[in-house]
Amino acid sequence: MKRLIDLLAPLALVAGLAACDTWLGEAEDPPLPGRRVSVLAHERIVEPDAAAAGKPIVLPPPHANKDWPQAGGNASHAMHHLAVSDLPRRVWESDAGTGMADRRRLLAQPVEADGRVFTIDSEANVTAFDAPTGRQLWQIDLTPDNDSGMGGGLALDEGRLFATTGFAQVVALEPATGKELWRRDVAAPLRGAPSARAGRVFAITVENQTVALAAATGKQLWTHSGLGEQASLMGGSSPALDGDVVLVPYSSGELFALKADNGTELWSESLSTLRRTDAVATLTDIRGLPVVDRGRVYAIGNSDMMTAIDLRSGRRVWDKEMGGIQTPWLAGEFLYVLTNTPEVVAMEARTGRVRWVTPLPGWEDMEDKRGRLVWTGPVLVSDRLVVATSNGWAVTVSPYTGKIMGREEMPAGVSIAPIVSGGTLYFLTDDAELVAYR
Numbered sequence: 001m002k003r004l005i006d007l008l009a010p011l012a013l014v015a016g017l018a019a020c021d022t023w024l025g026e027a028e029d030p031p032l033p034g035r036r037v038s039v040l041a042h043e044r045i046v047e048p049d050a051a052a053a054g055k056p057i058v059l060p061p062p063h064a065n066k067d068w069p070q071a072g073g074n075a076s077h078a079m080h081h082l083a084v085s086d087l088p089r090r091v092w093e094s095d096a097g098t099g100m101a102d103r104r105r106l107l108a109q110p111v112e113a114d115g116r117v118f119t120i121d122s123e124a125n126v127t128a129f130d131a132p133t134g135r136q137l138w139q140i141d142l143t144p145d146n147d148s149g150m151g152g153g154l155a156l157d158e159g160r161l162f163a164t165t166g167f168a169q170v171v172a173l174e175p176a177t178g179k180e181l182w183r184r185d186v187a188a189p190l191r192g193a194p195s196a197r198a199g200r201v202f203a204i205t206v207e208n209q210t211v212a213l214a215a216a217t218g219k220q221l222w223t224h225s226g227l228g229e230q231a232s233l234m235g236g237s238s239p240a241l242d243g244d245v246v247l248v249p250y251s252s253g254e255l256f257a258l259k260a261d262n263g264t265e266l267w268s269e270s271l272s273t274l275r276r277t278d279a280v281a282t283l284t285d286i287r288g289l290p291v292v293d294r295g296r297v298y299a300i301g302n303s304d305m306m307t308a309i310d311l312r313s314g315r316r317v318w319d320k321e322m323g324g325i326q327t328p329w330l331a332g333e334f335l336y337v338l339t340n341t342p343e344v345v346a347m348e349a350r351t352g353r354v355r356w357v358t359p360l361p362g363w364e365d366m367e368d369k370r371g372r373l374v375w376t377g378p379v380l381v382s383d384r385l386v387v388a389t390s391n392g393w394a395v396t397v398s399p400y401t402g403k404i405m406g407r408e409e410m411p412a413g414v415s416i417a418p419i420v421s422g423g424t425l426y427f428l429t430d431d432a433e434l435v436a437y438r
Contacts, residue, residue: 079380160196
Protein backbone atom coordinates (compact mmCIF):
# COMPACT_ATOMS: atom_id res chain seq x y z
CA MET A 1 0.00 0.00 0.00
CA LYS A 2 1.13 3.52 -0.72
CA ARG A 3 1.20 6.43 1.65
CA LEU A 4 -0.65 9.54 0.57
CA ILE A 5 2.67 11.30 0.21
CA ASP A 6 5.16 9.42 -1.95
CA LEU A 7 8.13 8.11 0.00
CA LEU A 8 10.23 7.29 -3.04
CA ALA A 9 13.02 9.45 -4.43
CA PRO A 10 11.74 12.94 -5.26
CA LEU A 11 10.25 13.28 -8.74
CA ALA A 12 9.19 16.41 -10.57
CA LEU A 13 5.54 16.95 -9.73
CA VAL A 14 4.86 19.63 -12.29
CA ALA A 15 6.91 22.68 -13.08
CA GLY A 16 6.78 25.17 -10.24
CA LEU A 17 6.13 22.78 -7.32
CA ALA A 18 8.95 21.99 -4.93
CA ALA A 19 9.40 18.28 -4.21
CA CYS A 20 8.26 17.10 -0.78
CA ASP A 21 8.44 13.60 0.61
CA THR A 22 6.58 13.45 3.90
CA TRP A 23 2.97 13.90 4.89
CA LEU A 24 4.02 16.70 7.24
CA GLY A 25 5.97 18.44 4.48
CA GLU A 26 9.38 20.03 4.43
CA ALA A 27 10.73 23.54 4.10
CA GLU A 28 9.97 24.76 0.60
CA ASP A 29 12.38 26.55 -1.70
CA PRO A 30 12.16 30.35 -1.54
CA PRO A 31 9.92 31.88 -4.23
CA LEU A 32 11.48 33.41 -7.28
CA PRO A 33 12.10 37.15 -6.91
CA GLY A 34 9.97 39.72 -8.69
CA ARG A 35 6.27 40.42 -9.15
CA ARG A 36 3.99 37.93 -10.93
CA VAL A 37 2.26 39.36 -13.99
CA SER A 38 -0.56 37.57 -15.80
CA VAL A 39 0.16 36.78 -19.47
CA LEU A 40 -3.54 36.69 -20.28
CA ALA A 41 -5.75 39.72 -19.81
CA HIS A 42 -8.60 37.87 -18.13
CA GLU A 43 -6.33 36.04 -15.67
CA ARG A 44 -6.18 38.61 -12.89
CA ILE A 45 -3.58 37.86 -10.25
CA VAL A 46 -5.00 37.82 -6.73
CA GLU A 47 -2.84 39.49 -4.10
CA PRO A 48 -3.05 39.28 -0.28
CA ASP A 49 -4.68 42.28 1.39
CA ALA A 50 -2.13 44.35 3.25
CA ALA A 51 -4.39 44.63 6.31
CA ALA A 52 -4.90 40.86 6.51
CA ALA A 53 -1.71 39.23 5.23
CA GLY A 54 0.37 37.56 7.91
CA LYS A 55 -2.37 37.36 10.52
CA PRO A 56 -2.75 33.87 12.01
CA ILE A 57 -5.48 31.60 10.69
CA VAL A 58 -7.41 29.67 13.33
CA LEU A 59 -9.56 26.77 12.17
CA PRO A 60 -12.08 24.57 13.96
CA PRO A 61 -10.62 21.17 14.92
CA PRO A 62 -11.05 18.32 12.44
CA HIS A 63 -14.23 16.30 12.87
CA ALA A 64 -15.13 12.88 11.54
CA ASN A 65 -18.05 13.00 9.14
CA LYS A 66 -19.82 9.67 8.80
CA ASP A 67 -21.07 10.19 5.25
CA TRP A 68 -20.94 12.31 2.08
CA PRO A 69 -24.47 11.95 0.72
CA GLN A 70 -24.56 14.75 -1.87
CA ALA A 71 -22.33 16.76 -4.17
CA GLY A 72 -20.40 19.19 -1.97
CA GLY A 73 -20.76 16.89 1.03
CA ASN A 74 -24.23 17.89 2.23
CA ALA A 75 -27.18 19.98 1.11
CA SER A 76 -25.58 23.26 2.26
CA HIS A 77 -22.12 22.43 0.83
CA ALA A 78 -20.44 23.66 4.04
CA MET A 79 -18.25 20.84 5.41
CA HIS A 80 -15.71 22.85 7.47
CA HIS A 81 -12.72 20.78 8.71
CA LEU A 82 -12.84 17.01 8.14
CA ALA A 83 -10.71 14.30 9.71
CA VAL A 84 -8.57 11.54 8.22
CA SER A 85 -5.58 9.77 9.75
CA ASP A 86 -2.22 11.50 10.02
CA LEU A 87 -0.69 9.13 7.47
CA PRO A 88 -3.42 8.00 5.05
CA ARG A 89 -2.47 5.03 2.88
CA ARG A 90 -4.01 3.78 -0.33
CA VAL A 91 -6.18 0.86 0.82
CA TRP A 92 -7.99 -0.06 -2.39
CA GLU A 93 -8.88 1.01 -5.90
CA SER A 94 -11.82 -0.26 -7.96
CA ASP A 95 -13.11 0.02 -11.50
CA ALA A 96 -16.03 2.47 -11.56
CA GLY A 97 -16.97 1.98 -15.22
CA THR A 98 -16.18 4.05 -18.30
CA GLY A 99 -13.96 7.08 -17.99
CA MET A 100 -13.49 10.17 -20.12
CA ALA A 101 -13.41 10.10 -23.93
CA ASP A 102 -13.83 12.61 -26.75
CA ARG A 103 -17.61 12.66 -26.42
CA ARG A 104 -17.92 11.52 -22.83
CA ARG A 105 -16.98 13.24 -19.58
CA LEU A 106 -16.97 12.21 -15.95
CA LEU A 107 -18.73 15.05 -14.18
CA ALA A 108 -20.01 13.78 -10.82
CA GLN A 109 -18.45 13.32 -7.40
CA PRO A 110 -19.03 9.97 -5.71
CA VAL A 111 -21.43 9.91 -2.76
CA GLU A 112 -21.23 7.73 0.35
CA ALA A 113 -23.52 6.65 3.18
CA ASP A 114 -24.19 3.56 5.29
CA GLY A 115 -20.99 1.86 4.24
CA ARG A 116 -21.62 2.15 0.49
CA VAL A 117 -19.92 4.38 -2.08
CA PHE A 118 -21.80 5.22 -5.29
CA THR A 119 -20.46 6.51 -8.62
CA ILE A 120 -21.96 7.37 -12.00
CA ASP A 121 -19.68 7.01 -15.01
CA SER A 122 -19.55 8.72 -18.40
CA GLU A 123 -22.09 6.27 -19.85
CA ALA A 124 -24.67 6.61 -17.03
CA ASN A 125 -23.73 3.39 -15.25
CA VAL A 126 -24.35 3.70 -11.50
CA THR A 127 -22.14 1.45 -9.38
CA ALA A 128 -22.25 0.68 -5.66
CA PHE A 129 -19.13 -0.33 -3.72
CA ASP A 130 -18.51 -1.65 -0.24
CA ALA A 131 -16.72 1.23 1.48
CA PRO A 132 -14.38 -0.84 3.69
CA THR A 133 -13.10 -3.11 0.90
CA GLY A 134 -13.95 -1.53 -2.49
CA ARG A 135 -15.85 -4.65 -3.56
CA GLN A 136 -18.53 -3.95 -6.19
CA LEU A 137 -22.01 -4.58 -4.81
CA TRP A 138 -24.12 -3.83 -7.88
CA GLN A 139 -24.19 -1.86 -11.12
CA ILE A 140 -27.11 -0.55 -13.17
CA ASP A 141 -27.22 1.14 -16.58
CA LEU A 142 -29.58 4.14 -16.61
CA THR A 143 -29.41 4.60 -20.40
CA PRO A 144 -32.86 4.56 -22.04
CA ASP A 145 -33.28 2.46 -25.17
CA ASN A 146 -31.73 3.96 -28.30
CA ASP A 147 -30.52 7.06 -26.50
CA SER A 148 -27.19 8.69 -25.75
CA GLY A 149 -26.04 11.50 -23.51
CA MET A 150 -23.59 12.42 -20.79
CA GLY A 151 -23.51 14.20 -17.49
CA GLY A 152 -25.56 13.93 -14.35
CA GLY A 153 -24.80 13.11 -10.75
CA LEU A 154 -25.99 11.48 -7.54
CA ALA A 155 -27.55 12.33 -4.18
CA LEU A 156 -28.65 10.25 -1.21
CA ASP A 157 -31.49 11.24 1.08
CA GLU A 158 -34.00 9.43 3.29
CA GLY A 159 -33.15 5.97 2.01
CA ARG A 160 -33.17 6.76 -1.72
CA LEU A 161 -30.40 7.27 -4.26
CA PHE A 162 -31.29 9.94 -6.84
CA ALA A 163 -29.53 10.19 -10.19
CA THR A 164 -29.70 12.91 -12.84
CA THR A 165 -28.72 12.04 -16.41
CA GLY A 166 -27.90 13.59 -19.76
CA PHE A 167 -31.01 11.85 -21.08
CA ALA A 168 -33.22 14.51 -19.46
CA GLN A 169 -34.31 12.15 -16.71
CA VAL A 170 -34.19 11.94 -12.93
CA VAL A 171 -34.17 8.39 -11.52
CA ALA A 172 -34.67 7.14 -7.97
CA LEU A 173 -32.96 3.90 -6.93
CA GLU A 174 -32.89 1.64 -3.90
CA PRO A 175 -29.37 2.05 -2.46
CA ALA A 176 -29.04 -1.55 -1.23
CA THR A 177 -29.91 -3.22 -4.54
CA GLY A 178 -30.02 -0.65 -7.35
CA LYS A 179 -33.69 -1.40 -7.94
CA GLU A 180 -35.40 1.43 -9.84
CA LEU A 181 -38.12 3.10 -7.79
CA TRP A 182 -39.24 5.75 -10.29
CA ARG A 183 -38.06 7.66 -13.37
CA ARG A 184 -39.15 11.17 -14.38
CA ASP A 185 -38.62 12.92 -17.74
CA VAL A 186 -37.71 16.62 -17.55
CA ALA A 187 -37.48 19.34 -20.21
CA ALA A 188 -33.75 19.14 -20.99
CA PRO A 189 -30.58 17.16 -20.17
CA LEU A 190 -29.02 17.47 -16.73
CA ARG A 191 -25.27 17.87 -16.21
CA GLY A 192 -25.08 18.59 -12.47
CA ALA A 193 -25.93 16.39 -9.50
CA PRO A 194 -29.31 16.70 -7.79
CA SER A 195 -29.79 18.07 -4.28
CA ALA A 196 -32.33 16.50 -1.92
CA ARG A 197 -33.87 17.30 1.42
CA ALA A 198 -37.14 16.94 3.36
CA GLY A 199 -38.96 14.93 0.72
CA ARG A 200 -37.94 17.02 -2.30
CA VAL A 201 -35.35 16.62 -5.06
CA PHE A 202 -33.97 19.64 -6.94
CA ALA A 203 -32.04 19.55 -10.22
CA ILE A 204 -30.90 22.07 -12.85
CA THR A 205 -31.13 21.41 -16.60
CA VAL A 206 -28.71 22.64 -19.28
CA GLU A 207 -31.39 25.18 -20.28
CA ASN A 208 -31.19 26.86 -16.85
CA GLN A 209 -34.42 25.44 -15.51
CA THR A 210 -34.70 24.19 -11.95
CA VAL A 211 -37.05 21.26 -11.43
CA ALA A 212 -38.45 20.30 -8.00
CA LEU A 213 -39.75 16.74 -7.66
CA ALA A 214 -41.38 14.75 -4.87
CA ALA A 215 -38.75 12.36 -3.53
CA ALA A 216 -41.24 9.54 -2.92
CA THR A 217 -42.93 9.51 -6.34
CA GLY A 218 -41.03 11.74 -8.77
CA LYS A 219 -44.07 13.98 -9.22
CA GLN A 220 -43.13 17.44 -10.49
CA LEU A 221 -43.85 20.08 -7.86
CA TRP A 222 -42.64 23.25 -9.60
CA THR A 223 -40.11 24.69 -12.03
CA HIS A 224 -38.10 27.91 -12.23
CA SER A 225 -36.20 29.33 -15.22
CA GLY A 226 -33.26 31.69 -15.62
CA LEU A 227 -31.86 33.29 -18.74
CA GLY A 228 -30.79 30.97 -21.53
CA GLU A 229 -27.19 30.85 -22.76
CA GLN A 230 -25.91 30.03 -26.25
CA ALA A 231 -22.68 28.57 -24.88
CA SER A 232 -21.51 27.37 -21.49
CA LEU A 233 -18.76 25.38 -19.83
CA MET A 234 -18.95 21.59 -19.80
CA GLY A 235 -20.70 20.28 -16.72
CA GLY A 236 -23.27 21.71 -14.36
CA SER A 237 -23.92 22.84 -10.81
CA SER A 238 -26.21 21.81 -7.96
CA PRO A 239 -28.56 23.82 -5.74
CA ALA A 240 -27.66 24.55 -2.12
CA LEU A 241 -30.37 24.05 0.50
CA ASP A 242 -30.83 25.84 3.81
CA GLY A 243 -34.09 25.45 5.71
CA ASP A 244 -36.89 26.43 3.34
CA VAL A 245 -34.58 28.22 0.86
CA VAL A 246 -33.05 26.78 -2.34
CA LEU A 247 -30.00 28.58 -3.81
CA VAL A 248 -29.95 27.99 -7.56
CA PRO A 249 -26.88 28.81 -9.75
CA TYR A 250 -27.24 29.08 -13.53
CA SER A 251 -24.80 29.19 -16.46
CA SER A 252 -26.09 32.72 -17.13
CA GLY A 253 -24.25 33.86 -14.00
CA GLU A 254 -27.56 34.32 -12.18
CA LEU A 255 -27.95 33.13 -8.58
CA PHE A 256 -31.52 32.85 -7.27
CA ALA A 257 -32.89 32.24 -3.80
CA LEU A 258 -36.20 30.39 -4.08
CA LYS A 259 -38.77 29.10 -1.63
CA ALA A 260 -38.40 25.34 -1.44
CA ASP A 261 -42.12 24.60 -1.27
CA ASN A 262 -43.26 26.52 -4.39
CA GLY A 263 -40.26 28.04 -6.20
CA THR A 264 -41.18 31.67 -5.46
CA GLU A 265 -38.23 34.03 -5.99
CA LEU A 266 -36.90 35.65 -2.82
CA TRP A 267 -33.96 37.50 -4.40
CA SER A 268 -31.44 37.20 -7.23
CA GLU A 269 -27.85 38.25 -7.96
CA SER A 270 -25.54 38.22 -10.99
CA LEU A 271 -22.00 36.87 -10.66
CA SER A 272 -20.31 38.43 -13.66
CA THR A 273 -18.18 41.49 -14.22
CA LEU A 274 -18.86 44.07 -16.92
CA ARG A 275 -15.26 43.78 -18.10
CA ARG A 276 -14.88 40.62 -20.18
CA THR A 277 -11.65 40.46 -22.09
CA ASP A 278 -11.79 37.19 -24.04
CA ALA A 279 -14.03 34.30 -25.08
CA VAL A 280 -13.41 32.32 -21.88
CA ALA A 281 -14.33 35.24 -19.64
CA THR A 282 -17.62 35.75 -21.49
CA LEU A 283 -18.84 32.36 -20.21
CA THR A 284 -20.67 33.44 -17.08
CA ASP A 285 -21.27 29.98 -15.60
CA ILE A 286 -21.54 29.39 -11.89
CA ARG A 287 -20.00 25.93 -11.94
CA GLY A 288 -18.75 25.81 -8.37
CA LEU A 289 -21.52 24.95 -5.93
CA PRO A 290 -22.89 27.81 -3.81
CA VAL A 291 -22.11 27.38 -0.10
CA VAL A 292 -24.54 28.50 2.61
CA ASP A 293 -23.67 28.73 6.29
CA ARG A 294 -24.90 30.77 9.26
CA GLY A 295 -27.07 33.09 7.19
CA ARG A 296 -24.57 33.77 4.39
CA VAL A 297 -24.21 32.48 0.85
CA TYR A 298 -20.78 32.26 -0.80
CA ALA A 299 -20.53 31.81 -4.56
CA ILE A 300 -17.97 32.19 -7.33
CA GLY A 301 -18.51 32.54 -11.07
CA ASN A 302 -16.29 31.85 -14.04
CA SER A 303 -16.58 35.48 -15.16
CA ASP A 304 -14.29 36.92 -12.46
CA MET A 305 -16.69 37.47 -9.59
CA MET A 306 -16.89 36.00 -6.10
CA THR A 307 -19.36 37.29 -3.56
CA ALA A 308 -20.86 36.82 -0.11
CA ILE A 309 -24.60 37.48 0.19
CA ASP A 310 -26.91 37.80 3.16
CA LEU A 311 -29.28 34.83 2.88
CA ARG A 312 -32.35 36.60 4.27
CA SER A 313 -32.19 39.90 2.39
CA GLY A 314 -30.10 39.14 -0.69
CA ARG A 315 -27.81 42.07 0.18
CA ARG A 316 -24.24 41.75 -1.07
CA VAL A 317 -21.88 41.71 1.93
CA TRP A 318 -18.66 41.79 -0.10
CA ASP A 319 -17.36 40.84 -3.51
CA LYS A 320 -13.97 40.07 -4.99
CA GLU A 321 -12.83 40.22 -8.60
CA MET A 322 -11.71 36.61 -9.00
CA GLY A 323 -13.06 33.79 -11.12
CA GLY A 324 -13.30 30.05 -10.62
CA ILE A 325 -15.29 26.93 -11.46
CA GLN A 326 -14.56 24.95 -8.29
CA THR A 327 -16.65 24.97 -5.12
CA PRO A 328 -15.27 27.28 -2.37
CA TRP A 329 -14.41 25.44 0.84
CA LEU A 330 -15.68 27.04 4.06
CA ALA A 331 -13.96 26.18 7.34
CA GLY A 332 -15.05 28.17 10.36
CA GLU A 333 -14.28 31.83 9.62
CA PHE A 334 -12.19 31.17 6.50
CA LEU A 335 -12.78 30.38 2.85
CA TYR A 336 -10.42 28.53 0.54
CA VAL A 337 -10.82 29.06 -3.19
CA LEU A 338 -9.21 27.54 -6.27
CA THR A 339 -9.19 30.19 -8.98
CA ASN A 340 -8.95 29.97 -12.77
CA THR A 341 -5.47 31.50 -12.74
CA PRO A 342 -4.78 28.89 -11.07
CA GLU A 343 -4.13 29.81 -7.44
CA VAL A 344 -5.23 28.57 -4.03
CA VAL A 345 -6.51 31.56 -2.06
CA ALA A 346 -7.27 31.85 1.66
CA MET A 347 -9.88 34.49 2.54
CA GLU A 348 -11.67 35.82 5.59
CA ALA A 349 -15.29 34.71 5.23
CA ARG A 350 -16.59 37.74 7.11
CA THR A 351 -14.79 40.42 5.08
CA GLY A 352 -13.51 38.79 1.89
CA ARG A 353 -9.96 39.97 2.66
CA VAL A 354 -7.23 37.71 1.27
CA ARG A 355 -4.78 36.20 3.78
CA TRP A 356 -2.48 34.31 1.42
CA VAL A 357 -2.20 33.19 -2.20
CA THR A 358 -0.37 30.13 -3.52
CA PRO A 359 0.12 29.91 -7.31
CA LEU A 360 -0.14 26.52 -9.02
CA PRO A 361 1.30 25.47 -12.38
CA GLY A 362 -1.09 26.14 -15.24
CA TRP A 363 0.65 24.01 -17.86
CA GLU A 364 2.42 20.67 -18.07
CA ASP A 365 5.13 22.45 -20.05
CA MET A 366 5.36 25.85 -18.38
CA GLU A 367 8.09 27.14 -20.71
CA ASP A 368 6.18 26.51 -23.95
CA LYS A 369 2.70 26.88 -22.39
CA ARG A 370 1.56 23.45 -23.60
CA GLY A 371 -0.77 20.95 -21.94
CA ARG A 372 -3.13 23.15 -19.95
CA LEU A 373 -3.76 21.71 -16.48
CA VAL A 374 -7.18 21.47 -14.85
CA TRP A 375 -7.08 21.70 -11.05
CA THR A 376 -9.88 20.57 -8.76
CA GLY A 377 -10.68 21.07 -5.07
CA PRO A 378 -9.86 22.15 -2.45
CA VAL A 379 -10.92 19.78 0.32
CA LEU A 380 -9.77 20.43 3.91
CA VAL A 381 -8.75 17.30 5.84
CA SER A 382 -6.74 17.15 9.06
CA ASP A 383 -4.90 20.46 8.58
CA ARG A 384 -4.26 19.82 4.88
CA LEU A 385 -5.90 21.34 1.82
CA VAL A 386 -6.06 18.71 -0.92
CA VAL A 387 -6.16 19.72 -4.59
CA ALA A 388 -5.70 17.47 -7.62
CA THR A 389 -4.87 17.93 -11.25
CA SER A 390 -5.64 16.52 -14.68
CA ASN A 391 -2.10 15.23 -15.17
CA GLY A 392 -2.43 12.80 -12.30
CA TRP A 393 -1.24 14.34 -9.05
CA ALA A 394 -2.83 15.13 -5.70
CA VAL A 395 -1.16 17.97 -3.81
CA THR A 396 -1.43 19.03 -0.16
CA VAL A 397 -1.22 22.70 0.87
CA SER A 398 -1.06 24.16 4.37
CA PRO A 399 -4.34 25.96 5.17
CA TYR A 400 -2.44 28.22 7.55
CA THR A 401 0.40 29.48 5.35
CA GLY A 402 -0.27 28.29 1.81
CA LYS A 403 2.93 26.26 1.81
CA ILE A 404 2.92 23.25 -0.52
CA MET A 405 3.47 20.26 1.74
CA GLY A 406 3.42 17.11 -0.35
CA ARG A 407 2.07 15.22 -3.33
CA GLU A 408 0.87 11.80 -4.42
CA GLU A 409 0.71 10.30 -7.90
CA MET A 410 -2.75 9.11 -8.93
CA PRO A 411 -3.44 6.22 -11.33
CA ALA A 412 -4.69 8.80 -13.88
CA GLY A 413 -5.69 12.44 -14.10
CA VAL A 414 -8.25 13.78 -11.63
CA SER A 415 -10.85 16.35 -12.76
CA ILE A 416 -13.41 15.82 -9.97
CA ALA A 417 -12.85 17.06 -6.43
CA PRO A 418 -12.20 14.27 -3.91
CA ILE A 419 -14.66 13.42 -1.15
CA VAL A 420 -14.16 12.48 2.52
CA SER A 421 -16.35 10.08 4.47
CA GLY A 422 -15.83 7.87 7.49
CA GLY A 423 -12.16 8.84 7.74
CA THR A 424 -11.55 7.83 4.12
CA LEU A 425 -10.43 10.12 1.29
CA TYR A 426 -11.80 9.05 -2.12
CA PHE A 427 -10.57 10.12 -5.57
CA LEU A 428 -12.39 9.33 -8.83
CA THR A 429 -9.87 9.49 -11.67
CA ASP A 430 -10.54 10.42 -15.30
CA ASP A 431 -10.20 6.70 -16.13
CA ALA A 432 -13.04 5.95 -13.71
CA GLU A 433 -10.83 4.39 -11.07
CA LEU A 434 -12.19 4.91 -7.55
CA VAL A 435 -9.22 5.19 -5.18
CA ALA A 436 -9.55 5.10 -1.38
CA TYR A 437 -7.03 6.39 1.19
CA ARG A 438 -7.44 5.64 4.87
